[in-house]
Amino acid sequence: MSALNAESTAFRSALDAVRAVEPRIADAIAKELTDQRESLKLIASENYASPAVLLAMGNWLSDKYAEGTIGRRFYAGCQNVDTVESVAVEHAKALFNAPYAYVQPHSGIDANLVAYWAILADRVEAPALAKVQKRNVNDMTDAEWAELRAAFGNQRMLGMSLDAGGHLTHGFRPNISGKMFDQRSYGVDPATGQIDYAALRTSAQEFKPLVIVGGYSAYPRKVNFRIMREIADEVGATFMVDMAHFAGLVAGKVFTGDFDPIANAHIVTTTTHKSLRGPRGGAVFCQPELSDQVDRGCPMVLGGPLAHVMAAKAVAFAEARRPEFADYAQRIVDNSQALAAGLTSRGATVVSGGTDNHLVLIDVDKYGLTGRQAEQALLDSGIVTNRNSIPQDPNGAWYTSGIRIGTPALTTRGLGTGEMDQIAELMHTVLTSTKAGASKAKFDLATAVSDRVSKQATELLADFPLYPSVDLG
Template identity: 60%
Template sequence: MKHTPLQQYLYSVPPEKINPVMAAWLANLSLVQSVSPTVASAIVQELTDQRRFLKLIASENYCSPATQSAMSNLLTDKYAEGIPAQRFYEGCDNVDTIEAYAARQACALFNAEHAYVQPHSGADANMVAYWAILTARVETPGLTKLGENNPAALSREQWEQIRSALNNQRLLGMDYYSGGHLTHGYRRNLSAKMFDAWSYSVNRETGLIDYDEVARMARELKPLILLAGYSAYPRKINFAKMREIADSCGAVLMVDMAHFAGLVAGKVFTGDEDPVAHAHIVTSTTHKTLRGPRGGIVLCKKEFAEFVDKGCPLVLGGPLPHVMAAKAVAFTEANTDSFRAYAARIVENARFLADALQRRGYVIATGGTDNHLMLVNVSASCGLTGAQAAGALRRCGITLNFNSLPYDPHGPLITSGLRIGTPAVTTLGMGKDEMEEIAEIIDLTLKQTRPAIL
C-alpha cells in the first residue's frame, strides 16, 4: 500500500518529535495531490526553488506558518459583502468576528483612527482610497448642492454633472522612474485614466525628493490628491512636510506605504517619517516588509471612514474572509517586540549590503539607503542592462528584479538598474556577515558577465 507524504512522515518520526508545521503542510499537500498531482508537484517545486535561490526581491518575504494556515480553511466558502454587522448575506457572524478583530489589530499596530481590511491587493487598496476621496470631496458635496443624497434619484443631466466633476480631478504623485508605483498616475495604469495625473520627480543630481519643487507644483496645480510613497525609492520621506504642502493647496494627503509598512509597524519610521500620523488616508499591502498574506488595507482619519467602508460595492466585490483571517494573524504577529527588532534588522542589513557593494565599485542611487531596498546602477558599474544583470544573477542562484532608475535612458523592460531588498533574507536570520558574502557573490557574477547579441 502506497503511503501519502503525511503518513510517511508520521511513521518515520517519533511522536514527541513530530513538527506540527510539517504535519500541517504535508496534510494539505496530500489532499491537493489526491486531486491534482500537477498542482501538488508545482507547490513542491516552489518550495525547492525558494530553498535554492536567495530571495532579494524587495517586495517579497516569507509569511509565517500560522498566517498560511489561516488562509487554508473553509472561510473561503463565505460571501460577506458589506462590513461587520452590515452584511448583504446572512450567516456572516464568524466573518464579522474575524474582520472586526483584524481592523482593531491594524489600528493598534499603526495607531490609526480607522482600518479597512478587505482590499485584495495594494492596487485595490489604492482604488478604494481614490474613490473614497472622490466620493467624500466631490460626489457628496455635489449631491448636497443638488438637494439629494441618493445618486439613483438624480436625473440623467444631474448625474452627468456629478460624473463630469468626478472625472476631471487632479492627482499629483511620484513619477514612476523616480520610484513611484504604477498606480500613482502611470499612463498605462487606470490611475492616469481616472485622474488628470501629474508627477513630481526626484532631483536629477541628488536622486532625492525636492520638497520645494513638490510644493511649487502643488500650489500651481492645486490637486485633489497629493500622493506620497514609493516602490523604488531608497530614502525616508518627511510626511509632516508633505502634509504641510497638501494643506497649503487644499489637497488630501494620501500615502501608499505598501513597501515600507513593516518599517512603520516596527517603529523604525516614527515622528515626521510615520505616514499614518500625518496623512488623511494611507494604503498598503499586507505582505512585503509587513510579512503577512498577499492582500491590502486602507487606514484613514475618521472623516473618510464611512467612504472607505464602501469599498464594496464601490470598487471591490465580496471580500476574502480566509485572507482577512490571515491578515489578522499577521497584524497580531507584527505587534510584538520581536517584529520590531526584525524591522530594525531589515534596515541594518540593507545598509550593510549597500555599503559592501559600494566598496566593490558599484554605483548605488542616492549613495545608500534608509529603508529596505537599494537601487544599483549596473549600466554605470559593469556595462550591463538591468535585465541582463538580473538574468545572470538568477542563473547563479539569486532572485531579484531589474528596475528603472531616475531619468533612465532605457525602457522599463530593459532598465539600467537592479532593485535589491533585504526583508526576506532578514526573515531567514541573515546579518552583516551574510550581506558581505552576498555582495561578493553579486560582484563575482556580474563582473564575469558579458553582454552578447544572439
C-alpha cells in the same frame, strides 16, 4: 505533539489532499518551497509569511460570501466572518496607532482604488458619482474620461514619477488611476537622487492637485511626510500615502515622527505582505471623516471580502505587535545599509548613494548591462532580484538600467550584516563577469561562474533554513 511536528503534519496532509485530485499542483507547491529554500531571495516586495499565517488561509472561511461591513452584510451566516474581520481591524489599529482601519482590500492596487474613490466621493456631488457608476469603464474613450474628470471637478493628482521610484497606481496612464486623474509627477534631485521638497511645493502650488500621493516602490530613502502634509494643506489637497513597501518599518517603529505616514496623512494604503510579512492582501487606514466612504469599498471597487485572507491578516498583525517584530524591522534596515555599503565598496553605483529603508537600487549601466540582462544573469546564479527603472532611465521601463534588491525576506531567515557583505561579493562576481549580448535582453555569462555562485549561495543559506519546522518528507 510538538509545534514542529504539528506544522509538518499540517502541510503534508494538505499536499496529500491536493495530490489526490491534481498531483501536478501538489508537486508545483512542493517545488516552490524547495526553490525558495535554495535561492537568495532579494525581491524587495517579497517575504516569507509564517506557517500560522499560511495555514490561516487554507480553510473553509474561503467558502463564505460576506459583502458589506462588520454587522451589515448582504448575506446571512456571516457571524464568524464578522469575528475575523473585527479581530483583524483591532490588531491593525493597535499596530499602527490608526483611528480607522479597513482590511478588506485584496491587494495594494485595490486598496489604492478604495482610497481614490473615497477621496472623490468625499469631494464631489452625488450626481457626478452616479455618472461614473453608469459607465462601462472598459469601453470609455480618452475624451469620455476627460468629460468624466470634468464632472468630478477636473480632479488632479500629484505623485512620484515611475523612474524616481513611484508606482503605476500613482496616476500613470496604463493604470486606471491615470484615467481617473489628470496626473503630474514629482521626481528627485538629479544630484542627490532624493526628493526635492521645494520643487515639490512649487509644483503643487502651480498644479493645484486634488490628491498628493506619497510613498514609493523603488525609492531607497525616508520620506518626510510632515512636509508633504504641509504642502497638501497649503493647496487644499488630500494627502494620501501608499506605504505598501515600508509598512513593516512603520509597524516596527523604525519610521516614526515626520516619517510615519499614519501620523501625517489623511489616508494611508498598504499591502499586508512585503516588509509586514503577512498574506498577499491590502488595507486602508484613514482619518474618521473618510471612514464612511472607505467602508463603501465593497461594492464600489472591491468584490466580496476574502474571509480566509482577512484571517491571515489578523494573525500577521498579531505577530507584528510582538516586541521581536521591532527588532526584525530594525535588522531589515541594518541589512539593507550593509548590502548597499558592500556593493559600493566593490565599485557599484547605488542610486542616491545609499538607503534608509529596506531596498537598494543599483545602476547597472556601469557594468555595460541593461536591467533585464543583469536580472537574468543573477537569476541564473541563484540570486533572485528584479530589474527596475532608475531616475532618468535611458532604457525605459521594460529593459531598464537598474536592479532593485531588498532585505526583508533574507532578514526573516536570520541573515545579518556579515552575510550581506558576502552577498554583495556574489553579486559583484556575477555582474562583472556578465557581458552584454546582441540585444538589450541577451548576455554572455560563463556557466562555470553561474554554477559556482549558485553553489556558494546555497552554502550560505544552509545555516539559515527556511521554514525549519516544516518537513515535507
